[in-house]
Every structure is written in structure tokens, then in C-alpha cells.
Amino acid sequence: MSKTILKLKKSHFNKIYWPLISDKSRYEVLYGGAASGKSFFVAQKIVYRVLVESNHKFLIIRKVGTTLRHSVFEEIKKAISNWNVEHMFTINKTEMTITCANGNQIVFKGLDDPVKLKSIQGVTGIWIEEAAEITQKDFQELDRRLRGRNKHYKQIIVTFNPVSASHWLKSYFFDRKLDSCSITKSTYLDNKFVDKGTLIALQTLKETDPEEYEVYALGNWGTTGKTLLPKSFIFLQEEKHAMDPLPLQDEYEEIKIWAEPIKNVEYVASIDPSKGTGNDNHVLQIWTRQGEQVLEFAINDLPTEFFARKCDELMRKYNDAFCIVENNMGDLVLHILINERMYPNIYFSFNTGRAGFETTKTTKPIMIADLSDALREESIKVRSRECLEEMKVFIRKENGKMEAADGCKDDRVIAASLFLQAIKAYGGLAGYSNNSAL
Numbered sequence: 001m002s003k004t005i006l007k008l009k010k011s012h013f014n015k016i017y018w019p020l021i022s023d024k025s026r027y028e029v030l031y032g033g034a035a036s037g038k039s040f041f042v043a044q045k046i047v048y049r050v051l052v053e054s055n056h057k058f059l060i061i062r063k064v065g066t067t068l069r070h071s072v073f074e075e076i077k078k079a080i081s082n083w084n085v086e087h088m089f090t091i092n093k094t095e096m097t098i099t100c101a102n103g104n105q106i107v108f109k110g111l112d113d114p115v116k117l118k119s120i121q122g123v124t125g126i127w128i129e130e131a132a133e134i135t136q137k138d139f140q141e142l143d144r145r146l147r148g149r150n151k152h153y154k155q156i157i158v159t160f161n162p163v164s165a166s167h168w169l170k171s172y173f174f175d176r177k178l179d180s181c182s183i184t185k186s187t188y189l190d191n192k193f194v195d196k197g198t199l200i201a202l203q204t205l206k207e208t209d210p211e212e213y214e215v216y217a218l219g220n221w222g223t224t225g226k227t228l229l230p231k232s233f234i235f236l237q238e239e240k241h242a243m244d245p246l247p248l249q250d251e252y253e254e255i256k257i258w259a260e261p262i263k264n265v266e267y268v269a270s271i272d273p274s275k276g277t278g279n280d281n282h283v284l285q286i287w288t289r290q291g292e293q294v295l296e297f298a299i300n301d302l303p304t305e306f307f308a309r310k311c312d313e314l315m316r317k318y319n320d321a322f323c324i325v326e327n328n329m330g331d332l333v334l335h336i337l338i339n340e341r342m343y344p345n346i347y348f349s350f351n352t353g354r355a356g357f358e359t360t361k362t363t364k365p366i367m368i369a370d371l372s373d374a375l376r377e378e379s380i381k382v383r384s385r386e387c388l389e390e391m392k393v394f395i396r397k398e399n400g401k402m403e404a405a406d407g408c409k410d411d412r413v414i415a416a417s418l419f420l421q422a423i424k425a426y427g428g429l430a431g432y433s434n435n436s437a438l
């Protein structure tokens, strides 16, 4: 096979990354704020090397295999189509491999499947996306995989947001001198392709969550472990608003009701479907537009279809409540509500035009900041004691994620914060802050 000649255009790259296309360091560390173009650049670099070099097998890694398909796999496909070289590649979506006409390969694997990972031989380059999710031990094992001969340079690229100054990534790459390591910091300001919605969301963080702003907008090292919701206001909710539910009246004892539906009252329902990992819950909450919780249904061992149908039944009882669904994992719930049940009142995102609400690195901090404000302003009345318990242990983890402390749940917290996002789309609660994550 003859060598491909690909003439790179500088204008296709962000300025900060252009010199890195020829950086041959063993470790290429790209870190900084969200939407700074890190992932896109690495996809470009790998596609470029695959096209012009020979005997390559690039391994692209994330902690969780199921997240690959919607992230890095798409990034690589985008880089290929941006350069109009689709005809050079065979894309196998099932196997998650991309093969170039010259025999080079790109394979995608999750660290959660160590058996499959071990079966991959002859790796000549590695990209670890969202490296803050993985442990130092995982990294060192991958590093060992990249030994042996190849005529081209061998490189491990790591991309991440600097979520915590106590993360191993900091001590490993930053606090000591490592041979053959290049480090590049970038923020959204370095990305000339950044879209307006993201830009506004990141700038909004300055007011809503200064700590998140530090990490995701400015690309500086963050702190972790702190609870994120104001404890004293959670206690206030417990004292003033938490209540015992009405006597059980449904086949499911997991359904708690604090107020029966009232004619002509507008209700809002929020749904956080289970991710199917461990023992997390499917959660449905129903609230009045004034912010009073009237129902909670939290269950973990019910098939998603059954859960969705029960939601449909309950929401219809509450005057066809306006319904917001977390759609990262909620595709099946949305599918059933829309296509099977023809539920009439569903939230669509202004931004994407899609049904449901997408929790991302930029929307989640705003959701949590809004929930925090609503607790402080007492603009919501949380009836569920379990929900308030979850709020007390909702923290920023070492991996940068905002979620429940180990061994705890946060699905009710997410449902409550989704309710507030629906309320914003609906026109707002009185006295409620107006920073839109939509």
C-alpha cells in the first residue's frame, strides 16, 4: 500500500495544539478547562498518524466501556469526516474498531473489561480520555503495554480536567520531573470552534459555582470531598417541610404520596432513570409549580419499561404533569412515554431540540447550583426525608464528579435538580435565580 499524503491545514486546528501534531514525547499531557478542544485535537492527531504512518494499532481508553461509543468513537469519526477521508476507513460500530485502508487500526476499550483489554496485542499508541477517572495503577499497567519495537514513536496521550489538586495525575506528571513528557494547558478561550451555548454556560459558572468555574472554565486544579449543598438549609427543610407520606394506596410500597392531585393545579414531574449500575434507583418525583413535592417513587429492581409505564400512569393522574427526563440513560423511558404511551407533556431541550435533559459537565454544576439556591431561598418544599438524606452526602469526588459519597445514592437529588431545570423552562418559580443551563 502506498503512503497516504495528507496535507494538513493550519486553519483546521486550534493554534495551541498545532505544534503538538509533531510532538513525540512519550507522555503528551493535555489538561485544562472544559470544551478547550483537547479531545478533538487528539482525534485529529491519531487520524493523521493512522493515515501517514504504518503498522499502527492505537488503543483508545476510557474507564467505562459504555461511554466510549458516544464520546471518543464519535470524535474520531468527526475527525475523519472533517478531512473528507471517509473512503480510507472501515468503521465497525459493533466491534468498536476503525480500520484504515493501509492496515492501521484504532481500537476502543473500557478499563472495566480487563479480559478484552488484555487480548489486544501489538499496541503502538494509547490515548486515555478523561484520565482523571482512572487510577495510577491502571495507568502504569497501560504504560507497560506500550513497549517493544515499532519504527514510529510510541506515545501515550492523556486528556483530563484538573479536578483535584490531590489527584494522582498531579503528583505523577506535575510535581516531579518526568523524562519525555510534554504538558499543555488549555481553556475554552483556546478553542476558536467553541459554541455559544457552552461559552455562556462556562461563564455563568463564575457566579453560580466559583469552584467549578476554577476547574472547568479556567482549567485550574480544584478541591474535592466537600459537600455541595448547604447543610443548614437541608436541616431547615427537615424541620419545616419534610413529612410522613399519606397511607399507602398503590401496589408499589415505594410510591410515597404527600398530596393527592387537585383539579386545575399545574404539576411538574422529574425522572432520573437508573443507570443500571450497582443499586441505584429509578426515581420519579412530582412537584407543584410552586415547588411543593407531592410524590416520590424510588425503586431499584424494576425493569425500566415497567417503571416508565408506572410513571405514565402517575403523571396522568397529576393532570398530565409537565415531565422532564434525564436522557443520558433515559432513552428507554422517553421512548416508552413518547412512542408507546403518547404522553402529552414532555420537556424538550431548547439547545438540542431533543426530548429530555442532558446532564453534562457543564449543565450539572448549574443544576446543583440551582438546587443549592432553591434550598437557601426556601423556594422548594422537599417532603421526602430520603431525598434530604441524599442531599447531605452529595459531594465532589476525587474524580471530579459531583455525586453521592461512596455507598450512598444521589438519584433523588438529581430528580429534584431536574425539576428545577423544568421550572426554568416553564417560566420559573417566584424568587428563583435565572441562570439557564438549557
Ligand SMILES: Nc1ncnc2c1ncn2[C@@H]1O[C@H](COP(=O)(O)OP(=O)(O)OP(=O)(O)O)[C@@H](O)[C@H]1O
Pocket: 012, 013, 014, 032, 033, 034, 035, 036, 037, 038, 039, 040, 041, 160, 161, 191, 193, 194, 195, 361
Ligand atoms: N479543530 C476543530 N475543528 C472543529 N471543531 C472543533 C475543533 N476543536 C474543537 N472543536 C469543537 O469544540 C468542541 C469542544 O472541544 P472538545 O470536546 O475537544 O473539548 P475538550 O477540551 O475535550 O473538553 P472536555 O474537557 O469537556 O472534554 C468540540 O465538540 C468541537 O465541536
Ligand SMILES: [Mg+2]
Pocket: 038, 039, 040, 159
Ligand atoms: Mg474532552
